[in-house]
Amino acid sequence: MKHLISALVENEPGVLAHVAGMFAARGYNIDSLVVGRTEDPAVSRLTLVAKGEDAIIQQIRKQLDKLVHVLKVRDHADEDIVERDLMLISVQTPPGRRAEIVDLVELFRGKVVDIGARHMMIELTGPEKKIEAFINLCRPYGISSLARTGVIAMPRTPQPDGPTEEKSGTTNSD
Amino acid sequence: MNPDPTASIESSSSATLTGAQLFHRALLNQGVEVMFGYPGGAALPLFDVLHDSPIRFVLVRHEQGAAHMADGYARASGRPGVVLVTSGPGATNLVTGLATAHFDSVPVVAFTGQVKSHLIGNDAFQEADVTGITRPVTKHNALCRDASAVARMVNEAFFVATTGRPGPVLVDLPVDLMNQPVTPGPGHERPRLRGYKPRRHAHQGQIAKAAAAINAAERPVLYVGGGVIISGASELVRQLAERGNIPVTTTLLGLGAVDETSPLALRMLGMHGTAYANYAVQESDCLVAIGARFDDRVTGDVTKFAPKAAIIHIDIDPASISKSVNVDLPVVGDARDALEHMLPLIERRPRQAWFARIEQWKRQHPLKYGHGEAIKPQAVIEQLGRLTDHDALITTGVGQHQMWAAQFYGWRRPRQMITSGGLGTMGFGLPAAIGAQFACPGRLVVDIDGDSSFQMTMSELATAVACDLPVKVVLLNNNFQGMVRQWQQLFYDRRYSASRMVNPNFAALADAFGATGLRIDRPDQVGDGLNELLTTEGPAVLEVLVDAEENVYPMVPSGHGLDEMDLGSLA
Numbered sequence: 001m002k003h004l005i006s007a008l009v010e011n012e013p014g015v016l017a018h019v020a021g022m023f024a025a026r027g028y029n030i031d032s033l034v035v036g037r038t039e040d041p042a043v044s045r046l047t048l049v050a051k052g053e054d055a056i057i058q059q060i061r062k063q064l065d066k067l068v069h070v071l072k073v074r075d076h077a078d079e080d081i082v083e084r085d086l087m088l089i090s091v092q093t094p095p096g097r098r099a100e101i102v103d104l105v106e107l108f109r110g111k112v113v114d115i116g117a118r119h120m121m122i123e124l125t126g127p128e129k130k131i132e133a134f135i136n137l138c139r140p141y142g143i144s145s146l147a148r149t150g151v152i153a154m155p156r157t158p159q160p161d162g163p164t165e166e167k168s169g170t171t172n173s174d
Numbered sequence: 175m176n177p178d179p180t181a182s183i184e185s186s187s188s189a190t191l192t193g194a195q196l197f198h199r200a201l202l203n204q205g206v207e208v209m210f211g212y213p214g215g216a217a218l219p220l221f222d223v224l225h226d227s228p229i230r231f232v233l234v235r236h237e238q239g240a241a242h243m244a245d246g247y248a249r250a251s252g253r254p255g256v257v258l259v260t261s262g263p264g265a266t267n268l269v270t271g272l273a274t275a276h277f278d279s280v281p282v283v284a285f286t287g288q289v290k291s292h293l294i295g296n297d298a299f300q301e302a303d304v305t306g307i308t309r310p311v312t313k314h315n316a317l318c319r320d321a322s323a324v325a326r327m328v329n330e331a332f333f334v335a336t337t338g339r340p341g342p343v344l345v346d347l348p349v350d351l352m353n354q355p356v357t358p359g360p361g362h363e364r365p366r367l368r369g370y371k372p373r374r375h376a377h378q379g380q381i382a383k384a385a386a387a388i389n390a391a392e393r394p395v396l397y398v399g400g401g402v403i404i405s406g407a408s409e410l411v412r413q414l415a416e417r418g419n420i421p422v423t424t425t426l427l428g429l430g431a432v433d434e435t436s437p438l439a440l441r442m443l444g445m446h447g448t449a450y451a452n453y454a455v456q457e458s459d460c461l462v463a464i465g466a467r468f469d470d471r472v473t474g475d476v477t478k479f480a481p482k483a484a485i486i487h488i489d490i491d492p493a494s495i496s497k498s499v500n501v502d503l504p505v506v507g508d509a510r511d512a513l514e515h516m517l518p519l520i521e522r523r524p525r526q527a528w529f530a531r532i533e534q535w536k537r538q539h540p541l542k543y544g545h546g547e548a549i550k551p552q553a554v555i556e557q558l559g560r561l562t563d564h565d566a567l568i569t570t571g572v573g574q575h576q577m578w579a580a581q582f583y584g585w586r587r588p589r590q591m592i593t594s595g596g597l598g599t600m601g602f603g604l605p606a607a608i609g610a611q612f613a614c615p616g617r618l619v620v621d622i623d624g625d626s627s628f629q630m631t632m633s634e635l636a637t638a639v640a641c642d643l644p645v646k647v648v649l650l651n652n653n654f655q656g657m658v659r660q661w662q663q664l665f666y667d668r669r670y671s672a673s674r675m676v677n678p679n680f681a682a683l684a685d686a687f688g689a690t691g692l693r694i695d696r697p698d699q700v701g702d703g704l705n706e707l708l709t710t711e712g713p714a715v716l717e718v719l720v721d722a723e724e725n726v727y728p729m730v731p732s733g734h735g736l737d738e739m740d741l742g743s744l745a
């Protein structure tokens with residue numbers, strides 16, 4: 001099952017190396033990993049998407065939690081969240097089919113951000129599923145390049161990031 | 175640069191000091207008495223402040239030795255062991271030692287010199303990405319980027335290394351910052367670790383459930399690991415076992431947590447554990463793991479492990495829970511804290527049928543060995559146990575001799591057995607013995623070693639001689655990497671590929687180092703040989719030529735359940 005996990009980490013040099021190294025060493029499969037600043041300049045938010053059995057996801061969470069620079073970890077699996085991925089995609093525009101593609105962009109509420117003689121660049125945000133649907137629809141025209149930020153997410157009713165996942169807090173299951 | 179041997183506990187906020195002086199002050203405030211290491215260019219400012227420091231600096235012969243000494247010091251005393259080495263090769267030589275400590279949860283604090291800050295990343299002379307290289311083998315590490323942060327980083331390192339699940343922490347110190355005079359602000363030495371909150375107190379509800387499950391069990395077993403020794407919970411484990419009338423088995427790293435003369439003791443479990451411990455675990459209906467981590471050397475095939483048992487797991491590290499074996503009832507917290515709360519809830523049960531079965535297994539399958547023309551290594555260890563009243567501090571290398579030490583010494587108290595369990599590092603024995611001797615100057619420290627393991631770090635004999643340390647080595651020489659040979663015999667049709675050793679004359683070698691070398695090769699010499707070793711002053715090595723093709727039994731072959739042991743000569 002796909003899990004979206006977010007963590008608040010100290011915004012210090014080397015933190016990403018600790019996180020990435022831990023994932024590599026333990027062989028966890030990560031679909032995407034995004035790090036960005038938060039409202040607090042000393043804290044960054046890390047969002048990752050991982051697939052795996054519950055036991056593996058549990059381990060990922062706990063191992064992340066163990067890193068000294070990680071402040072809080074939260075698994076959004078059973079939460080009502082807003083998730084967004086941002087994509088830039090450059091699609092080839094065969095003669096006479098540009099309008100078709102522009103329609104598609106509008107349907108998906110994307111934005112054309114650059115137009116050339118034989119291609120156009122489109123910006124699109126949304127949940128992963130929407131992004132992937134758009135990519136599939138673009139394939140027949142030919143995709144010349146594509147970049148995605150990876151998913152960031154937030155629960156719908158903003159809650160403070162604790163106490164559900166306070167550091168090392170949740171392993172006693174009762 | 176003036177070192178400051180009289181540095182006081184007070185904060186030094188107003189004074190101007192170099193980074194190295196701040197470092198030194200912080201070490202003194204941490205109560206550091208001894209450090210192990212080796213100098214080099216990038217560490218010279220640090221060595222300069224140590225020149226007339228009250229901290230004793232032990233010069234080793236290889237940085238790996240320094241890490242193992244700090245490790246042995248920590249395991250023997252419970253206090254953190256401290257290492258200081260230079261950049262580049264000095265730091266990379268630490269890796270095996272850090273990994274060894276990390277695997278077995280030992281508090282070691284390592285400081286490495288680093289090239290000048292502005293040269294970092296430029297392939298400067300003797301530069302290595304030390305925080306990068308050691309990240310997976312430390313609990314935490316950090317590179318210093320600001321001289322006024324040195325004291326804080328030292329304090330953080332000690333705090334992280336010694337709390338929660340202990341482990342090694344490394345701090346990389348660029349040489350320019352150590353020479354730089356700074357006037358740090360008030361509170362500069364205070365740790366700032368918002369994300370680090372080790373959990374100590376276990377959940378009361380979980381403790382009560384665990385106690386109820388134990389009380390209701392007909393065939394409970396306590397499975398006690400290194401965490402019990404780390405937490406200082408051995409006495410509470412004894413009380414739990416006696417109060418509830420529950421048999422106890424220990425892991426390799428838990429040896430000594432329970433006095434093996436107790437009728438409740440099942441001794442070690444696992445691949446080379448006793449048959450009765452392994453049978454008891456497989457038959458148990460309630461397995462209580464305390465500070466143990468279900469290592470695959472303990473469980474055998476995990477799908478066949480303790481199939482009839484509800485598993486309770488008391489551990490301070492949430493990530494240890496359900497990592498390899500699914501746990502029914504986790505209790506996350508310090509073992510001592512959890513047991514203190516659990517004890518009053520434990521009720522005595524007779525469990526006569528259970529103990530009758532265990533007695534039968536004990537009678538049917540005791541640990542034993544044969545006798546012959548050649549010296550049996552087990553006999554040497556058994557006799558060493560008797561001659562030392564089972565009270566020596568024992569360190570080991572890795573291999574058959576390590577397993578025989580575990581099986582035959584006869585463990586009585588915690589922190590007595592100092593051995594590399596998780597990483598299984600050959601060469602650990604001698605430097606660990608040196609570290610242990612520094613921690614416990616008045617005690618007898620004996621390294622039970624193998625000929626191959628010993629040769630990996632034997633240059634540290636020079637350290638023992640230079641420091642006039644009375645460490646003793648019982649070198650069980652089978653002229654093989656015995657454990658490898660055993661596997662090749664059993665699983666590779668006796669094809670002894672690269673496992674036969676052509677060895678030096680160990681006794682002469684010990685003499686050449688300035689230690690005392692002794693040698694025996696007949697069974698009737700064992701008692702006298704050991705006595706002579708133990709009464710020799712200063713460092714001494716007794717080479718014992720042993721039966722070359724003796725095997726360790728019982729043995730659980732890989733992929734088998736614990737009850738599918740090869741009893742070999744015990745059958």
Ligand SMILES: Cc1cc2nc3c(=O)[nH]c(=O)nc-3n(C[C@H](O)[C@H](O)[C@H](O)COP(=O)(O)OP(=O)(O)OC[C@H]3O[C@@H](n4cnc5c(N)ncnc54)[C@H](O)[C@@H]3O)c2cc1C
Nearest residue numbers: 399400401405425426444445446465467490509595596598
């Ligand atoms: C050649 C060879 C053969 C071996 N054969 C065997 C064998 O037959 N049997 C055997 O047992 N081992 C054997 N080992 C050792 C084995 O590899 C493991 O190192 C060992 O079993 C681990 O012991 P442990 O479970 O006690 O864990 P440790 O590594 O000691 O882990 C300690 C556990 O306690 C927890 N802990 C730490 N502090 C606390 C605290 N304050 N409170 C509560 N919990 C805490 C930690 O989180 C961790 O989970 C062998 C090793 C070698 C090299």
Ligand SMILES: Cc1ncc(C[n+]2csc(CCOP(=O)(O)OP(=O)(O)O)c2C)c(N)n1
Nearest residue numbers: 573574575598600624625626627655656657
């Ligand atoms: C550094 C290192 N290299 C290789 C091994 C693999 N290994 C495990 S036991 C062993 C043989 C040890 O031989 P010896 O020290 O003579 O002890 P014995 O088994 O003969 O008692 C080897 C090579 C190891 N554990 N550590």
